[in-house]
Ligand SMILES: [K+]
């Protein structure tokens with residue numbers, strides 16, 4: 001075993017990632033030139049990515065990543081890309097995000113596919129700046145897919161090793177032995193889905209069914225829906241578009257939160273495997289259950305219900321948006337009745353399937369938790385019985401179950417602690433923050449949803465929180481997105497010692 | 499192994515418990531006669547306890563309790579005593595609790611030491627009826643002590659077996675080999691503490707320092723403070739008394755939530771053992787931490803702070819009341835600033851020490867959870883390292899750790915589900931219930947605290963919730979108090995089959 005963590009390898013690989021960031025930065029640069037807007041924000045950012053990336057790469061030529069180096073690399077890459085991603089907002093110098101803290105907030109919120117915004121006025125920004133927000137989310141979704149399918153399950157964080165059992169990633173790997181090959185499959189699916197979303201959304205526009213959905217909006221919403229990320233160039237989010245657009249976006253959020261290995265099987269014509277997935281049934285079941293609860297509550301609320309279609313659409317859209325952790329809004333759900341808002345709040349804790357772009361705790365972990373509850377009730381009556389936990393017919397080893405319980409409880413404890421930080425900082429700063437505002441904002445930030453309730457509502461933004469709170473939120477989005485443990489281990493002395 | 503659960507044994511023992519209930523019922527009967535009030539509520543209840551108790555006892559003479567029979571007996575006893583305990587309220591026919599649902603609510607809230615009330619007007623009831631409320635709580639506190647130290651740890655529910663490691667109950671048992679002997683020790687301590695509380699409170703009255711604290715109030719508050727239960731014959735709770743009374747009640751809540759085995763050692767002059775208890779330090783640490791947070795928030799709130807003593811007193815009293823799960827209020831904390839209320843809300847999830855009258859999750863479980871988080875961060879960096887969890891120098895076996903994670907997460911999941919039930923039922927009934935009202939009421943009911951916020955605030959009552967919600971709350975107080983699992987197993991087919 002190595003004596004110390006080889007941080008040079010981690011930094012060097014992070015440097016490579018940063019250098020590659022110059023490629024997507026070319027897109028908003030091109031749009032700025034096309035629109036006749038200021039290209040400097042992107043030129044400066046590209047210069048920084050290339051110089052800093054190349055400098056970091058020099059730290060070590062022969063890179064060898066063990067467990068600890070992988071954790072450090074993941075943590076550093078998300079942090080580094082968020083910092084560089086903030087440069088265009090800062091250099092552009094327009095609106096709230098001209099301030100370094102808010103530029104970093106917006107960038108981290110983008111990269112982590114959170115979708116919480118500090119933009120106050122959407123109309124004053126160049127389209128290139130808005131595109132960069134959306135593109136950051138798309139990159140963050142792709143990045144997490146690679147980590148989730150290629151790396152986290154290998155590192156066995158929070159029970160992620162289970163994904164291999166449930167979805168037989170190893171079969172895919174057997175077919176295509178290289179990890180880079182898996183990455184290429186995912187990349188292909190992800191790009192394909194995005195192009196399909198653009199085609200559908202812009203197609204609706206061309207058919208005259210979505211007057212506002214021009215090409216820019218179609219691309220923007222395609223990028224942030226398959227990434228289950230939620231930024232929109234519209235202040236009113238998806239509420240700015242016609243009902244048919246809202247219906248059309250629902251399946252893309254659902255698919256973006258579906259395990260990409262299952263999607264791969266679908267493209268191979270293997271329709272049986274997805275049907276066999278217990279997790280997929282559970283995930284769709286949570287959508288059906290909470291969808292019914294919210295639609296039911298809205299239906300009985302005379303202030304909201306305006307016909308069956310509208311009630312079902314708003315209920316289902318926003319439940320799907322919360323469970324898939326996208327964070328779009330089809331209407332200002334902040335003015336809904338408390339029961340409906342509370343149901344949306346709880347949806348934040350669910351998340352979609354493992355191995356997708358989704359955030360939060362994820363249906364795989366909840367499924368294992370619920371199955372373990374049932375199993376343990378049995379063994380508390382029959383203490384001598386041995387009853388292994390099964391998922392999709394295969395036995396889940398107990399260490400994985402323990403990892404999952406550890407992860408879920410850790411996430412809940414950190415969430416509760418974050419609510420304390422938010423209310424204490426609000427009391428200190430003299431900002432009026434209610435208990436539910438604090439609870440929902442903490443969940444939304446840490447579980448990477450995006451909007452919350454009250455002053456963090458879907459038609460509002462996070463600029464109302466004190467700057468200290470916003471700074472802490474930046475860190476919490478980062479920790480939450482890469483599944484907590486890769487950051488927390490950095491704080492332990494054992495990580496840095498032998 | 500027996501083919502079926504021997505439910506006759508369980509019912510028979512429950513019958514014995516019910517028959518014994520006639521003894522404490524004599525106390526309010528005596529007070530009714532003394533006050534010249536109607537004695538019939540208690541005569542009817544005594545008749546029922548004796549007849550039903552004796553009838554149940556006939557089911558089986560030779561009683562043999564295994565694991566399952568113990569679960570069933572505990573669940574049935576708490577349910578049966580609550581039902582019979584409701585009879586006096588129903589027969590008296592005064593106020594809200596004349597209605598069967600509310601009579602059972604008040605009785606179950608008493609027996610489970612929850613302290614949530616549906617009384618709207620405290621002044622219209624006979625003193626005997628009020629005494630019965632308080633006495634039910636004292637009995638519930640004693641009952642849970644017997645179960646927690648004698649039975650639950652034996653049944654190994656939710657990691658309760660750990661109590662033996664941490665506090666060396668087995669040493670006490672070695673000294674005094676009979677279980678009934680342990681019960682007698684606990685009973686002695688409990689009665690002694692109660693008498694001390696009466697002496698202190700009534701002493702303050704005799705010294706002229708607490709004009710309102712007459713003998714009836716002194717007895718009432720002694721009964722419900724050492725039981726960490728929280729019913730008060732005063733509508734304003736402990737806020738009805740002078741500051742010195744509030745200060746005097748704090749230590750009794752703290753001691754009532756301290757492991758009684760540790761208290762036993764103290765009475766034996768062994769002061770070192772309590773000092774060695776990691777759990778005790780952690781429990782007092784949570785009080786210090788949240789006390790500081792709430793006092794700090796109140797201090798910065800110009801609407802609340804009125805001098806150092808008052809700020810510290812109200813901050814500390816109500817934090818202690820929440821963490822020990824007593825549920826007294828020294829002031830209407832419902833009008834506090836959101837930050838302070840939110841901190842009190844989180845305190846509800848903590849609880850005092852295992853092996854005490856406290857409710858909620860308890861500091862022992864949280865301590866193990868936090869230590870496991872730290873341990874697992876280490877092993878996620880060094881996967882091959884074996885690092886057993888230690889508590890008070892002794893190794894905690896992994897099965898116990900798993901039981902604790904299972905219990906804590908199960909409690910949190912049920913809590914969240916209960917919030918959904920509350921908001922959905924409120925939406926159905928057209929009752930205005932905010933998200934935070936639902937969250938805090940669910941926590942307060944299921945974790946057996948008592949008051950919550952909004953319409954369940956400390957100066958208000960639970961009568962504002964729809965009758966269906968109140969009925970569900972009755973069940974949830976029952977499930978929460980006996981640590982969930984003894985009730986949930988009854989719902990599994992495996993419990994009733996071989
Ligand atoms: K999101």
Ligand SMILES: [K+]
Pocket residue numbers: 611612613726727728823824825946947948
């Ligand atoms: K209580």
